[in-house]
Amino acid sequence: MTEQHGSDTGPRYAARRRRGGIVSFVVGLVATLAFFAFFPGMPHVIDWGAVLASLAVGALARAGCRAWMAKEAEKEGKRIGHF
Structure with a gap:
């Protein structure tokens, strides 16, 4: 049997990673499009x-974001899958 190190491993952690990646x-x-659309001096x-x-x-x-989340999970000793 595998031991889970917390409530944030497995499917919950994968969903959190996916949601963080999408956001x-x-x-x-959006930030880059807004920059190109509204930055003064550039064609709008x-x-x-x-x-x-x-x-x-x-x-x-x-x-x-995904690299940062993986690094934080490693610090906490959580097991994660591949990206």
Whole structure:
């Protein structure tokens, strides 16, 4: 039998990681789109470059959030699966 180290392991932790990844992706995406849309001195047009940059920033935010969550789980001694 496997021992669970807390109430935040297994499916609950996986759901928390998934939710955190989704939220961080959306925040990175929206923040970057808002930057390109409202930053003074830039054309106020969202072009394909801005969309691709926003997707890249969202993906980086998601990866950063998941890495941070994995690091925190390791500190607490929780077992986690692969990304």
